[in-house]
Amino acid sequence: MGLKLKSKPISELEYIKWDPEKVVYAFSQGNETCAESAVLAGCDFFGGYPITPSSEIAEVLSRRMPQEGRVFVQMEDEIASMASIIGASLGGARTMTATSGPGFSLMQENLGYAITTEIPCVIVNVQRLGPSTGGPTSPSQSDYMQVKWGTHGDHPIIALSPSTIQEVMELTIVSFDFAERYRTPVILLMDEVTGHMREKVGYPRQEDISIFTRSNELPESGDYKPYDLSVKSGVPPLISFGEGVRYHVTGLIHDEYGFPTRNRKEIRDWYDRIYRKIDNGLDRILRYDLYNLEDADTVIISFGISARTGLEAMIQARKKGRKVGMVKLLTLVPLPEEMLKEVIANVDRVIIPEMNRGQLILDIERLNKKGIDIIPVNRYDGEIISPGDVLDAIGGC
Amino acid sequence: MMERFDVRLAGLGGQGLLLAGLILGHAVTIYDKRNAVQTVNYAPLARGAPSRAEVVISDGSIYFPEVLNSDVLLAMNQSAYDEFKSQVKPGGIIIADTENVKNFCQSEETYKFPISKIAKLETGRTITGSIVGLGIISIITGIVTPSALTNAVKTRAPRGTVQTNLRALSAGLSAMEK
Amino acid sequence: MKRTAPMFQDYLRPDKRFPSVWCPGCGNGVVLGCILRAIHALDIPRDKVALISGIGCSGRMPVYADFNTLHTTHGRALAFATGLKLARPDLYVIVVMGDGDAMAIGGNHFIHTCRRNVNLTAIVVNNRIYGMTGGQCSPTTPSDLIASTATYGNIDQPIDICHLAALAGAAFVGRSTVYHVRELEKIITKGLDKKGLAVIEAVSNCHTYYGRLNKIGRATDMFKWMKEETAPITVVPEKRKGKITRGIFMDKDTVGFIQHYEQLVEKAIKNMEMLRQWKKKRLGPDINAKKAQVANNT
Incomplete structure (x- = not known):
């Protein structure tokens, strides 16, 4: 017993240089904050289609983007929104779209395209009850599996999930960095409550933010391979269209130059590389906050809005002398499996509050080699989980 | 240090409750330098449907963002009073608009004001009733300073309504004297 | 304007991707030739051209051309192009689609791109059938004609691409055929030079499926059909009756989305x-x- 694990907070990435003198505090809504943070992160292009409960993101950006001389365009649907941000990204823009369940379902087609062609973009999904029209104004966390496997075919992806408005701000900025750095779509997974609640949030200045930027530099050999297999990191640099290198981009499985291939080895190597690039980046990609694990026999593992409930329950349980710890996942996909394995190996039981019928729990159970108790706390009626629900699961409080 | 103070503003759409919640949260965080979380209950209809805004105030971190039982309930109509009076913490208070809440039961400490009437008299618009309510909450509970509220109204009230809302606020702040 | 014949190898990727996937006698090559000559005539540097396509026979066109080339998903090419053009207004963005691509799965994007009047050149290669996948029925297959998914004859009405584009707000709309090569080239050149959206319908042939299933014959027979069954917009309407009209249907002065x-x-x-x-x-x-x-x- 006795876990020595350390948090991997967002601040460790040092994308934001906080100057206490220059921080501007606002009482800001999640969706508005996401939009403002995208502007701060240097988002050049937003293509979207309004949908509750994410519409405020589009509304704010329709006002803010033109003020900055950047592009806001309302597309005809979410399929086109996703296509437009991929096209713009290929043109060198930092791009984002925002949506909710039904729209996210429509985006899956071109999300797969962005994964296959390795074009950076950020997709915000403010979750609501589903499937179908579901509950437009009701919060949910039931898109966890869709984020991982919504589009067809084998693929890696990155998804980040904020639980406070400050995290909305910071993770929006991180999303743009990860998208460019790993040439992948990044999903910022919010929910109706995080989208609509207001909280105090500190904003840095634009000049205090430094994230990954495309260099657009030709390799010395002059031979540009947009899908170079030999790059050690697994991420060949992306040169934007119009920068003097004329190459081909296709959703077909392609060779190193981007042309369609049916060569078995090239196909296999391509899949292996797009997984390798994420695996190589895990140390940076995996972000989580850990609380009171040192002496914990019971650990709550959660994300997003349910992580706040988890923390409240942990504090109340501690007051009653219960040894409860907490894992708050900021990076949801990929999961920090090594850390979770170690937690599971050292505690008696794990409690997983999530606003669905049990999705994250399936992935945690996979890691449970020791066979400890894994207790779900599920709520799927459009209300968030209350601390009492989690305390009941802890028992004896 | 105050750990957690829950405020619930409840009534009907069109009574300005969402704006009041926003102004309270803004005042507390930006001018009183505390923490606050404001959540809203979205109804598909803007006017006439049940509406409420809830604000959690603390000097420390706020984890659970929603209000379960409140320290203050501002009840702007009868159904809000009926629904939420039982969800007031022991020692908590209810502030009721006697223009719209007629049937009271003897339970929690209840402060009764003709809020809508005050609003109508001061500003000519009952929609400012929630801002009158904020003034009353400030005086009775001290959870937010009058100056913070004044500044928050100035920054957050929609264009063209600042003076109206300031009049409503000062009517609320002086309602106890009458 | 340059009028000298372009060196095709300057605009193609001859070392990598030939012979093409297209059947001998296919009109897609003619359309590609017209695009290359139009670019050459306007003296547009290759680095400044983005050639975007959807899915289908025409979708393979960008592979052969030495530009910034993007082969997108079925029907979505215009939406990708919109993003690219708004991010890089300095690029000439040309979109090549098939009739199934642009009118069926991409019909909504087509209408809204016209409405938005984005500064793009959209070329719809209309062979009236899904050629690549085996001759299935498309939105431009004429009524009663046979397709592999219309065994007893097509029960739907065909859509008029040019009419739709003009109604939806495109700044420039024109039609020609792969038989009338010079005319097609001229219309594409005009379209490339246009502020706002230019929609060009290139009537083409799919003798492999459309021609065979409907007993029209081989490629040459279909070219003959294009010659005989079409008429220029300049002739009196009586002489165009029952025929496909060629020419420019819309050419209005607009600022276009970018401006x-x-x-x-x-x-x-x-x-x-x-x-x-x-x-x-x-x-x-x-x-x-x-x-x-x-x-x-x-």
């Missing part, structure tokens, strides 16, 4: 200045105005 957006940016910046002054006046000197202002902006 329109620039005007919007100017307006937004001006409004921001006005808002700033208004807030300064409203907030008065007694509070920490600067912080509050920024806070309110968020």
Whole structure:
């Protein structure tokens, strides 16, 4: 017993240089904050289609983007929104779209395209009850599996999930960095409550933010391979269209130059590389906050809005002398499996509050080699989980 | 240090409750330098449907963002009073608009004001009733300073309504004297 | 305008991707040739051209051309192109689609791209059938004709691409055929030079499926059909009766989306200045105005 694990907070990435003198505090809504943070992160292009409960993101950006001389365009649907941000990204823009369940379902087609062609973009999904029209104004966390496997075919992806408005701000900025750095779509997974609640949030200045930027530099050999297999990191640099290198981009499985291939080895190597690039980046990609694990026999593992409930329950349980710890996942996909394995190996039981019928729990159970108790706390009626629900699961409080 | 103070503003759409919640949260965080979380209950209809805004105030971190039982309930109509009076913490208070809440039961400490009437008299618009309510909450509970509220109204009230809302606020702040 | 014949190898990727996937006698090669000659005539550097396609026979066209080339998903090419063009207004963005691509699965994108009047050149290669996948029925397959998914004859009405484009707001709309090569080339050249959206329908042939299933014959027979069953818009309507009209149907002066957006940016910046002054006046000197202002902006 006795876990020595350390948090991997967002601040460790040092994308934001906080100057206490220059921080501007606002009482800001999640969706508005996401939009403002995208502007701060240097988002050049937003293509979207309004949908509750994410519409405020589009509304704010329709006002803010033109003020900055950047592009806001309302597309005809979410399929086109996703296509437009991929096209713009290929043109060198930092791009984002925002949506909710039904729209996210429509985006899956071109999300797969962005994964296959390795074009950076950020997709915000403010979750609501589903499937179908579901509950437009009701919060949910039931898109966890869709984020991982919504589009067809084998693929890696990155998804980040904020639980406070400050995290909305910071993770929006991180999303743009990860998208460019790993040439992948990044999903910022919010929910109706995080989208609509207001909280105090500190904003840095634009000049205090430094994230990954495309260099657009030709390799010395002059031979540009947009899908170079030999790059050690697994991420060949992306040169934007119009920068003097004329190459081909296709959703077909392609060779190193981007042309369609049916060569078995090239196909296999391509899949292996797009997984390798994420695996190589895990140390940076995996972000989580850990609380009171040192002496914990019971650990709550959660994300997003349910992580706040988890923390409240942990504090109340501690007051009653219960040894409860907490894992708050900021990076949801990929999961920090090594850390979770170690937690599971050292505690008696794990409690997983999530606003669905049990999705994250399936992935945690996979890691449970020791066979400890894994207790779900599920709520799927459009209300968030209350601390009492989690305390009941802890028992004896 | 105050750990957690829950405020619930409840009534009907069109009574300005969402704006009041926003102004309270803004005042507390930006001018009183505390923490606050404001959540809203979205109804598909803007006017006439049940509406409420809830604000959690603390000097420390706020984890659970929603209000379960409140320290203050501002009840702007009868159904809000009926629904939420039982969800007031022991020692908590209810502030009721006697223009719209007629049937009271003897339970929690209840402060009764003709809020809508005050609003109508001061500003000519009952929609400012929630801002009158904020003034009353400030005086009775001290959870937010009058100056913070004044500044928050100035920054957050929609264009063209600042003076109206300031009049409503000062009517609320002086309602106890009458 | 350059009128010299282009060196095709300057615009193609001959070392990598030939022979093409197209059947001998296919009109897709003619359309590609027209595009290359139009680019050459306007003297547009290859680096400044983006050739975008959807899925289908025409979708393979970008592979062969030495530009910035993008082969997108079925029906979505215009939406990708919209994003690219708005991010890089300096690029000439040419979109090549098939009739199934542009009118069926991409029909909505087509209408809205016309409405938005984005500065793109959209070329619809209309062979009236899904050629690549085996001759299935498309939105431009004429009524009663046979397709592999219309075994007893097509029960739907065909869509008129040019009519739809003009109604939906495209700045420039023209039609020719792969038989009338010079005319097609001329229309594409005009379209490339247009502010706003240019839609060009290139009537083409699929003798492999459309011609065979409907007993029209081989490629040469289909070219003959294009020659005989079409008429230029310049002749009197009686002589065009029952035939497909060729020519330019719409050519209006518009600013196009890009310039329109620039005007919007100017307006937004001006409004921001006005808002700033208004807030300064409203907030008065007694509070920490600067912080509050920024806070309110968020």
